[in-house]
Amino acid sequence: MASAGTRPTSRDVAQAAGVSQAAVSLVLGDKWRGRVSAATAERVRAAVRDLGYRPNLAARNLRLGRTRTVLLVVPALTTEFFAGVYTGAARVAAEHGFGVVLYPSPVGAGPARDPFASAQAALDGVIASSMAADAVTAIRGDQLPLVMLDSDPAGSLGAATVNLDIADGVRQVAEHLLGLGHRSFLHLAADVPSWTFEVRARELAARTAAVPGTTVRTARAPISIEGARAAAEAALRRHPATAVVCDDDKLAAGACKAVRRLGLRIPDDVSVTGLDDLALATAIDPELTTVRLDAELFGERGMRALLAVLEGRAPDGGDIPVELVVRGSTAPPPAP
Amino acid sequence: MASAGTRPTSRDVAQAAGVSQAAVSLVLGDKWRGRVSAATAERVRAAVRDLGYRPNLAARNLRLGRTRTVLLVVPALTTEFFAGVYTGAARVAAEHGFGVVLYPSPVGAGPARDPFASAQAALDGVIASSMAADAVTAIRGDQLPLVMLDSDPAGSLGAATVNLDIADGVRQVAEHLLGLGHRSFLHLAADVPSWTFEVRARELAARTAAVPGTTVRTARAPISIEGARAAAEAALRRHPATAVVCDDDKLAAGACKAVRRLGLRIPDDVSVTGLDDLALATAIDPELTTVRLDAELFGERGMRALLAVLEGRAPDGGDIPVELVVRGSTAPPPAP
């Protein structure tokens, strides 16, 4: 019996059950068939319960050379989007006996201190949002299996990638607004250097360029409601537009405030669209026309891709489809 | 030199530098003064850089018997509040060489599967939100140092607690509304069994009871905008009120939608208050009068308390002050 205050080890269990430490390991590892009698196995399990034994994970990880733990690197958790990503990833991970540890990259912290130093856990692999890419560069030293979420397939450090079909989402938004008759756009862009935001800009430009007489101006804003409000208000004051296309729902919420400040109504005078479909989208009035992203599926696919890499298989590709959700913030432009 | 594909160990470094493994450990642990010459130490560091050596954390954790990692157990990450808690806790942790791992307790998952099985990391301690208390009961088996956030000091499983002064926040809200002249209240309560929500109800009842002629009715709602809207709408339809006090900002956003659905205006006909001061509070129109909680300080204090417990010191008490933020959603009630 271990002295009080010390956690019991498998050896303590063995002693209590009157067997060797190896037998305990076999029973707990469920590898005892044909090696230990059922009666002995039950005696071991009883001793485990009695002593409240829990295996020392550090020792197990050392012995096995793997941890069955992966790190999910996300930008700051100020949006519930990554909650969904985590949920999806964690579910798939659990099905395969893995755990997921979250590393919210300190926002704007530059090329972050090594995430491993911070999340001291020993890891088998990493899933990283491209929005936290600067934190990930530190990972390249270690040759840990890596999956990038929403990253440029070309320049993704050679890692596997899983992407949402953002281009299709922007296409749907553009065609919805063009179909309503809008011809003058403000693109409220996120002030974040990230491939996925570049895709938005590129696709919007391409779709509007296809319709003659259409103008698109761009304003950049930090992803915060107040920052977006200020940027949108300034931009609209200089160059009025009938449609404001925002890179995400938070920016759209700010844009709505800007429009109202200018004495205009939504959607009668100005239409506004978001992207994400957060809770925020239905909290504001009118509710936001936006693009729904399936965050959980995103996380699931990310985890599946990482498992594939870990097992030496090729991750299966294919972008994740997205869906336009039309609500009350879009309508035909006012008659001239 | 380790064979390609294998991570170099401290022994590989030792061989490359022409010293013993122990010397490497001394140099890396910064305990070499008087034990290893400066020249040799530099040779070791060069070898570390050359080989790209990184210590095996599993081995270190096993050897030291501690991990310098703590677990932060939170309810689902669907609010940015816990992002702040994490940030604060992680900052303090980093100052002390600790890392923080996040475990978002699966919402409504009942007495959760052992969080350790999920977050496979070996841990030195746990900080847990009382809203994820059911997940924490599993922890009691292990005698890990535990700090509870916003938990009943009486029934907190004997763990240290750190609390926000929620009672004071509710008091400020009540006096603000009573001062404006409101006498008929609806308390939109969170449908979550948690001590901190009980405190809200108790304090609101106490403050309003002090003013004759005041009525308070209670409606319970799940913490989601749509759920809150439905609950508030039904409650207001049965018993009109001039002030809706909500247990958090999300509920308040739903309440605002309910009020508008009933054809009433905010704040002219009905005042609404929240609690949290999330981004949501300033996203809606009018902006929400609410109580600002300092999430980062909360996380900081939680981590400091855990460090105190780990070092055998007594955590210093004292609730964290909160602050009423008056915005556009509250005004005097309409004249009768």
Place this chain on the structure above:
DNA sequence: CCGCCGTAGTTTTACGTATAACGTCCGCTG
């Protein structure tokens, strides 16, 4: 000249687990 201390290391051990390798005993088959 002896003992002692400081410097500069090395050798050895322990952390707790998983598993390969090794023993027994016994019943059965050829």
Place this chain on the structure above:
DNA sequence: CAGCGGACGTTATACGTAAAACTACGGCGG
């Protein structure tokens, strides 16, 4: 009846690190 294989274990070892215990040597005070 020799021998063999399955059931039921045990013994021994390795994972990579940190640190205690040990070695060796040069200089210096008494």
